[in-house]
Amino acid sequence: MSTTYTIPIGPVHVGLKEPVTAWLELDGEKIVGARVRPGAIHRGIEFMARERNPIQVIYLSERICGICSFSHVLAFIRAVEDLAGIKVPPRGQYIRTLVLELERLHSHLLWAGVACYTIGFDSAFHLGLLLRERVMDVLELLSGNRVNYGVATFGGVRWDVTPDLDRAARDMIRYYRREFTPFREIVMEDPIAQARMRDVGVLTREEAVRHSAVGPVARASGLRIDLRKSSPYEAYADIPVEPVVPQDYLGHAHGDVLDRFVVRVMEVYQTLDILEKVLDGMPEGPFVAEPNANKVLGQLKPAEGVGWGIIEAPRGDDTHIVSLKAGEDNVFWWKVRAPTYANAVSWPLMFRDNELADAPLIINSIDPCISCMERVMVTGGREGAQVLTKAALIDLCRAKTARISGGVTR
Amino acid sequence: MSKVSETESFKTASLTKAPVPCAALVDAFKAKFGATLLRLDVHEKTGGLDGAVQSRDIWAEVEPEAFRPFVENLFCYDFPDFHVMSGDDTGESVTLNYHLSLFQRERNGRVGVTVTVKVPKDRLSMPSIFDLLPGSEYSEREMREMLGVDFVGLPNKALVFLPEDWDEEIKPWRRDESGPKPDMVRELS
Amino acid sequence: MKFTEEFSLNVLRNLPRSLWVTTCNTGSCNGCDIEVVATLGPRYDIERLGMKLVGTPRHADVLVATGPVTHFMREKLNRIYCQMPAPKVVVVVGNCGSSGDVFYKSYNLDGPVDAIVPVDVYVHGCPPRPEAIIEGVAKAVLKLEALAGAGVSLPKQMAEVLEDDGVEEKDVEEAEDLERSHDPASKKEAAAV
Numbered sequence: 017m018s019t020t021y022t023i024p025i026g027p028v029h030v031g032l033k034e035p036v037t038a039w040l041e042l043d044g045e046k047i048v049g050a051r052v053r054p055g056a057i058h059r060g061i062e063f064m065a066r067e068r069n070p071i072q073v074i075y076l077s078e079r080i081c082g083i084c085s086f087s088h089v090l091a092f093i094r095a096v097e098d099l100a101g102i103k104v105p106p107r108g109q110y111i112r113t114l115v116l117e118l119e120r121l122h123s124h125l126l127w128a129g130v131a132c133y134t135i136g137f138d139s140a141f142h143l144g145l146l147l148r149e150r151v152m153d154v155l156e157l158l159s160g161n162r163v164n165y166g167v168a169t170f171g172g173v174r175w176d177v178t179p180d181l182d183r184a185a186r187d188m189i190r191y192y193r194r195e196f197t198p199f200r201e202i203v204m205e206d207p208i209a210q211a212r213m214r215d216v217g218v219l220t221r222e223e224a225v226r227h228s229a230v231g232p233v234a235r236a237s238g239l240r241i242d243l244r245k246s247s248p249y250e251a252y253a254d255i256p257v258e259p260v261v262p263q264d265y266l267g268h269a270h271g272d273v274l275d276r277f278v279v280r281v282m283e284v285y286q287t288l289d290i291l292e293k294v295l296d297g298m299p300e301g302p303f304v305a306e307p308n309a310n311k312v313l314g315q316l317k318p319a320e321g322v323g324w325g326i327i328e329a330p331r332g333d334d335t336h337i338v339s340l341k342a343g344e345d346n347v348f349w350w351k352v353r354a355p356t357y358a359n360a361v362s363w364p365l366m367f368r369d370n371e372l373a374d375a376p377l378i379i380n381s382i383d384p385c386i387s388c389m390e391r392v393m394v395t396g397g398r399e400g401a402q403v404l405t406k407a408a409l410i411d412l413c414r415a416k417t418a419r420i421s422g423g424v425t426r
Numbered sequence: 427m428s429k430v431s432e433t434e435s436f437k438t439a440s441l442t443k444a445p446v447p448c449a450a451l452v453d454a455f456k457a458k459f460g461a462t463l464l465r466l467d468v469h470e471k472t473g474g475l476d477g478a479v480q481s482r483d484i485w486a487e488v489e490p491e492a493f494r495p496f497v498e499n500l501f502c503y504d505f506p507d508f509h510v511m512s513g514d515d516t517g518e519s520v521t522l523n524y525h526l527s528l529f530q531r532e533r534n535g536r537v538g539v540t541v542t543v544k545v546p547k548d549r550l551s552m553p554s555i556f557d558l559l560p561g562s563e564y565s566e567r568e569m570r571e572m573l574g575v576d577f578v579g580l581p582n583k584a585l586v587f588l589p590e591d592w593d594e595e596i597k598p599w600r601r602d603e604s605g606p607k608p609d610m611v612r613e614l615s
Numbered sequence: 616m617k618f619t620e621e622f623s624l625n626v627l628r629n630l631p632r633s634l635w636v637t638t639c640n641t642g643s644c645n646g647c648d649i650e651v652v653a654t655l656g657p658r659y660d661i662e663r664l665g666m667k668l669v670g671t672p673r674h675a676d677v678l679v680a681t682g683p684v685t686h687f688m689r690e691k692l693n694r695i696y697c698q699m700p701a702p703k704v705v706v707v708v709g710n711c712g713s714s715g716d717v718f719y720k721s722y723n724l725d726g727p728v729d730a731i732v733p734v735d736v737y738v739h740g741c742p743p744r745p746e747a748i749i750e751g752v753a754k755a756v757l758k759l760e761a762l763a764g765a766g767v768s769l770p771k772q773m774a775e776v777l778e779d780d781g782v783e784e785k786d787v788e789e790a791e792d793l794e795r796s797h798d799p800a801s802k803k804e805a806a807a808v
Contacts, residue, residue: 059721063720075717079716083649227561228508246527246536247481337510
């Protein structure tokens with residue numbers, strides 16, 4: 017008689033749309049079905065925005081998600097600029113691109129570190145976090161804050177790139193060119209890390225198309241989609257970007273966790289190149305169309321309509337739709353779609369035929385910010401309810417590493 | 427994994443077709459849908475040093491009956507990438523916007539397509555596009571819980587973002603009497 | 616499990632100087648959580664101070680809560696708090712957990728954190744720097760020592776949750792007795808960073 021039992025994972029997860037409770041149906045160690053329920057920390061941000069003016073909503077949108085805070089701000093601002101017809105001076109566009117790429121750098125480094133932590137590779141986790149601090153320094157030099165930068169505003173940016181920052185950013189690029197490759201080699205050439213990530217959480221190319229996967233998840237499945245190429249915005253109009261896909265590096269796209277790792281790691285190199293081009297090509301001139309926030313609000317007051325802002329955030333395309341009404345101070349309505357909202361639809365597919373020990377890795381692999389798994393309660397087992405903690409799950413994960421490392425020799 | 431019904435357009439769709447210019451798409455939509463196409467605008471987005479047009483978005487409003495044929499028609503050009511649905515309470519009706527993208531592979535090739543439908547409040551029901559685009563599942567469930575629109579053919583109609591003990595009579599985004607009561611909206615500090 | 620007075624005092628006498636910390640994201644934007652991760656990293660290296668992030672509240676001395684509390688997370692936060700062994704302190708990291716900050720006028724927020732569980736240390740900032748988080752947790756040590764001097768009371772929520780869990784009646788009575796025997800006012804001295 018076959019027995020399956022269901023375990024819920026979660027609900028504590030991070031980000032606006034990311035907090036997810038997953039019920040995994042297990043047959044032994046094997047996951048045979050999965051149901052996903054987001055919404056643990058739904059704050060009703062879109063509802064809150066109806067009581068605020070567009071400038072206030074900039075700071076609200078920054079707090080949708082702490083990791084891609086700039087992406088959300090820019091997507092919101094571009095949506096408003098789309099409907100109100102505000103133009104951004106070239107220097108403002110280049111500074112926005114600079115911050116976007118810095119954010120992609122710190123997001124990918126954080127993800128690479130946390131993915132190593134999830135498979136029990138703690139030394140690589142610490143190495144990844146050590147590398148990440150350098151880009152945080154540059155962001156802090158630019159904006160004075162490590163997480164919520166408050167850089168962008170309607171019609172440009174609020175802070176200029178000073179010669180000091182330019183020098184710091186170029187130093188940082190040199191630092192990463194020197195230091196990042198050892199980190200990549202430590203993880204990618206480790207047979208245990210490879211064995212833990214290969215063929216885990218597979219999303220095939222066709223499924224990625226059907227389920228509208230975005231960003232590195234879609235690219236890891238072999239899709240050459242990247243908004244920086246297909247609809248270039250800001251300085252990407254002058255800087256060609258090619259999507260990073262695993263088949264270019266490994267010959268074949270598996271669509272598994274290792275491929276997602278490869279995509280993000282190779283995007284770090286791409287980001288360094290883009291950063292250099294942005295710094296080299298930084299045009300002179302004003303960086304904001306109208307620095308006075310009150311005047312901007314005055315411009316926005318007669319605006320009416322719906323605007324669509326879409327950009328390539330570190331985790332995929334980030335879509336904001338904003339509606340303003342003429343004569344109203346406040347945002348009429350607003351819809352946010354974070355990249356994880358799109359990728360979470362594919363989660364049940366990725367879980368198929370994997371083991372329970374890989375569940376944290378699969379959840380992590382779409383980069384739902386950091387996966388903050390609180391506790392897992394096993395119910396319906398023979399000996400009644402039993403509580404598995406995040407620590408126990410990670411132990412399970414590490415035990416699997418130990419088990420397969422027996423069969424792999426260096 | 428839920429079974430997906432394979433319509434003809436769904437089977438032939440792949441991400442390999444050549445992009446069609448935005449102007450040609452507009453003409454084709456107008457020719458095919460005629461009077462059921464209530465409004466059609468094009469937004470241009472510029473960027474870069476010379477401020478050239480980098481991408482275009484088509485904003486189309488269609489009659490509710492023409493909505494599903496409109497989406498199915500998009501499959502003739504390319505497999506549409508579904509982004510999200512947005513919506514609002516517009517008095518006598520609930521407005522839904524479906525945001526999709528075509529041609530995401532070529533440089534400057536992407537055309538954003540927004541399909542707007544006004545669903546009258548006396549029969550808040552729409553055909554689901556879950557069978558065509560499974561990525562729309564969360565959006566349809568969200569619109570159901572936030573605005574009270576029923577999607578015919580959506581297999582899972584459970585709440586997505588609202589808590590389990592939520593009173594389902596209350597639709598947070600509605601501006602009429604089924605919206606959140608003033609005493610539910612808290613200031614915290 | 617029996618929460619007797621002797622048991623609690625026994626724990627206090629052997630109060631560890633190195634704190635074990637657990638985190639709960641009660642609806643934050645994740646910004647505070649990545650700063651908590653950064654404090655674990657090599658630059659800020661909280662482990663050199665003997666502090667450690669643990670995966671389960673049952674092992675933790677300190678609860679780090681981030682975010683305005685959503686309706687869904689209210690009960691979870693309460694449960695996590697009650698699962699922690701006494702003596703324990705709660706550190707709120709970030710403005711929104713302390714006061715709601717930008718998150719006002721929503722239909723789904725029950726917060727801030729001190730409306731749900733008693734809070735001992737508030738760390739301000741959006742998000743606070745890792746140094747501030749470390750300082751906040753360090754202040755929690757002082758609070759734990761103060762609790763050790765004053766004796767520990769079982770908070771009201773503990774009794775409520777024990778009831779929910781279907782724990783035996785006498786345990787709940789014991790908890791209530793213990794609560795009555797101590798002055799809850801001593802919990803109110805909150806140290807702000």
